[in-house]
Amino acid sequence: MTAQESHDTVSNSSRDQKGDEGAGRPVGAPRRERGTRVRRQRVRAAWLFLTPMLIGLLLVAGWPLLRTFWFSLTDASLSSLEGSQFIGLENYLVFDDGWYGILADSLWWQSVWNTLYFTLVSVSLEAVLGVIVALVLNAHFRGRTLVRAAMLIPWAIPTVVSAKIWAWMLNDQFGIINHMLLGLGLIDAPLSWTADASLSMWAVIIVDVWKATPFVALLVLAALQMLPSDCYEAAKVDGIHPVRVFFRVTLPLITPALLVAIIFRALDALRVFDVIYVLTSNAASTMTMSIYARQQLVEFQDVGYGSAASTLLFMIIALITVVYLYIGRRQLGGGS
């Protein structure tokens, strides 16, 4: 097949508004056969180009994943990886005068709950705030470029650094947050943000929202700038209230971008580690699945048990992603 021919095929089908049916009929069977051969060739070329990447993925993602899963079926410890023995599903669940294993560990289930709670609250807040920030930055005002650049700073600072900064700001005795709240008369005694079990989750959420909102805002802002202006002109002519315009025009149009931002953030939040580890270390009230797995793997040297936790973490994230994509696709499909 020459370039000329392929060009013809493309232009033929695009010229004919009714699609393949009209374009295919006059030429008939031989053309379809040639199309199949071309398709086969293209498929082969595609595989050829994809193979290196697939091999790379298998090496860097597939192999560690399988190895982790294998370790989760053994009693390996970090100091003696070689001398491990196969113990089946004992790391997950085993009955021996009572249930043992990770699925019987209340701390694991608390970590799962903490992770889901953290993800739901922080990502929701980030989505709402991100859209608001993006709308503000989309408006025309002086110094907009400067504000846009400044907005990205929280996202640009390494998490460990910003978490440490926040840890000092949230310090119960010397922290500036308590100082300000006391000065404003909002509280009458310093709050111990990172030590009080009922506050520490919120402290972590505040820091994460501060950090990740710019990311959502950036993606939404990009979507906002590509919106067609005619819808807005029509709305203006019809005298529609701006709030109604936002919910009926803007929001549906930026939904795809917002959904992408949310899935990115949700995946990040589900395996959150650094911000929480710096702020509250291994405290049970903010322990997430990643922190639980790290503690088993590194602190307790229990590669088997820790791998079981990592495997479950992977499965939970995969499950949530699949459900999210399924719902997201259905909603988008229904919308268009």
Place this chain on the structure above:
Amino acid sequence: MKSGLVYAGSVLMALGGISQAQAADLTISCGAVGAELQLCQAGVERWEARSGHSVEVVSTPNSATERLSLYQQILGSHSGDIDVFQIDVVWPGMLATHLIDLNEHLPKGATDGFFEAIVDNNTVDGQLVAMPWFTDAGVLYYRKDLLEKYNLEVPTTWAALTEAAHTVQAGEREAGHKDFWGYVFQGRAYEGLTVNALEWMASYPEGGTIVDDDGKITVNNPQAAGALSQAAGWINDISPQGVLNYTEEEARGVFQSGNALFMRNWPYAWDLVQSEQSSIRDRVEVAPLPAGGKDGQSAGVLGGWNLAVSRYSDNPDMAADLVAFLTSFDEQKRRAIEGSYNPTLPALYQDEEVLAAVPFFGTLYETFTSAVPRPAAVTGDNYPRVSNAFFNTVHEVLSGRVTADQGLESLEGELERIKRRRW
């Protein structure tokens, strides 16, 4: 193109060669709590001047729990990046397989004159895996000016401490010192809380141990429950709620800025609270930790750090020589005077210059020699799990999420689970 690559490669190799030539002969990891790092650097520089080799000093996290994880990662990957490790008194058993036998690399009699108990602690299966560098035991720091002002005795029981703290805290707050607290300690969920809580428990008659010497789980007893309930009562009463996230340095920060009457800490803090920048200089004294009631006894938990050489080191003999130098009489004396680090040589506790700098080394000698050990030997590889379960439970009790009785009962179950896994 090809020649370009070759050229780039040779440049890289040349650069690598240069950086290797400039790299230090040895790398040592030192703690950075208080003035620790400066003292370590000064000691290392003296060895460098003597031996002509260069040493790189790397600092490690302040939290012992985090430091252990870091070491385990480095040693677990058989990396020779760090030659000399500063290891906690509870770690020799866990890390022994990664450390060299110093008996083979040091002259005979290298451990003569050291506290025997610590040398025994550092000997695993007949191998000396670490040299004692400094020892530690928890002590009580108090503000003598404030105790005098309110006409109070130095407390010898926890109940007396609580009462004194109440009196002084109320008085100082009334006088306008709003941020004043009675007692600060280490309450974050980490190894330090294990130490603090074990001190409370061990100060009661038979309240004693988490796991006894035979490996039996003994933590769930009424005396221990009483000790923990008492401590839980301190939170928001005489201790700020923030202690639940304090390590040694946070506690010292509050005490040293004059905002607390009592502090539980290690001897290292002495030199710092008495330093020129300290706002409470010359108004502080040190006493043994209070006992748990009349029949109880003061109990400081044994701490302290040792120097060990990695099995993956390229220069084990040179590293062993550095260890021998840093743990020598002169060097320990310098560290005792300049940084109030407890020597591991009994002779130094009678040294006049040392006693002039740190008077309580003489008066509290008993506390240091009879310090309570943590159950690291008997629980072996599982010690981090045991300690972790213990400090998490204590943290929950202190936070008021569970009562001491409930907490200890579920801790007992948790420890049974751990014991089931090879201890």
